[in-house]
Amino acid sequence: MYQEERLIAILNHLTKHKRISIDDICEQFAVSRDTARRDLVKLDEKGTIVRTRGGAILSNLSKDISSYEQRLQLVPEAKKEIAKRAVSLIKDYDYIILDASTTVEFVAEYLNTKQNTIVTNSIQIASTLTKNETVTIHLLGGQLHRPQQYIYGAAAIEMLRNYHVDKLFLGACGITQSGLSSPYEEEGLLVKEMIQRADQVIVLADQSKFGKQMFYNVCTLEDIDIIVTDRFPDEELKSVFQQYEIELLTTKGV
Incomplete structure (x- = not known):
């Protein structure tokens, strides 16, 4: 051999x-x-x-960092199905935060409820939402991260502190027993504040994100209420989610 x-x-x-x-x-x-x-x-x-x-x-530490456009092309069908399942959790008049995830962008695209107020740090999601005339959009201000097309920094975090919403939808770069992680510290700091501003935290993640550890720890599993995915993780991680009373929803509906 x-x-x-x-x-x-x-x-x-x-x-x-x-x-x-x-x-x-x-x-x-x-x-x-x-x-x-x-x-x-x-x-x-x-x-x-x-x-x-x-x-x-x-090695559990993933160092692969793709641009926003590259990530948008990864498993697009799975992301679309996850987004459709996530949209079913939104009600008319909900106040919502959408983070700058490519999967969450599809949530903005498929949104079919009325009179939602949406806060986001994503310039792409804000652009997508302009096509929906019933939505009120609050785009955070601050510094632009060009490769990932999101707003971040002290000004964005300060703006977030003035809001409180029903639901936060966020993507996941990595999910392990330690919680969510991101390759970018500045993005992680913003997401930490988003979590504090929401009554319910909903994570959207395709199966490839399970067991992946990135550089910066964003939150623990204790902060998560629901995970929407295309396939359940392995039994070990699934058991940990159950211990934290995290509701797992799949695109298969089971």
């Missing part, structure tokens, strides 16, 4: 079993300990694993 084939097999093992030892690699692939170590060094250099004493675990 060539090294690249072994590396793929090692990653498959880690995905299933969470960790692998030098002895496991030697036994499974009939290679020497030196060869097993070289395989782990190679994967470590790629940033896909974390080497431990005698083996390795998968």
Whole structure:
């Protein structure tokens, strides 16, 4: 077996079993300990694993940061279905915060209730909502983050402190047992304030976000009321959600 084939097999093992030892690699692939170590060094250099004493675990810290336009193209059908399910939670006259998530943008697009007042830091969502004549739009002011097309900073946080809403809809870059995380600290600080301003916190996340850890921790699971997703997470994470009494809604309706 060539090294690249072994590396793929090692990653498959880690995905299933969470960790692998030098002895496991030697036994499974009939290679020497030196060869097993070289395989782990190679994967470590790629940033896909974390080497431990005698083996390795998968790296939970995701460093992939795509632009807003790139994220909009990722699993678009799943995002649309999640958004449609989320829209069913909105009632006429609800006061709402929409964060700058690509999935949440579809919520703005599919919104079919009347007389909603919406606060957002997303220039794309604000633009989408202008097509809905029954909606009152409050666009936060502050500094523009060009790649992700959102407003952030001290001015935006200060504006948020003047509002209180029924529901907050926010996207998730990563969800683990520790809660929600974001690659951007400045975005995370704004979302923290959004959570404080809402009676109900609703997270929209496709299945790829479960188990993914980003740089900045935004909130704990204790802050979340509902998660809308296209597929349930694994049983371990699902059990943790249940412990925190988080309601899980899927696009399948089960």
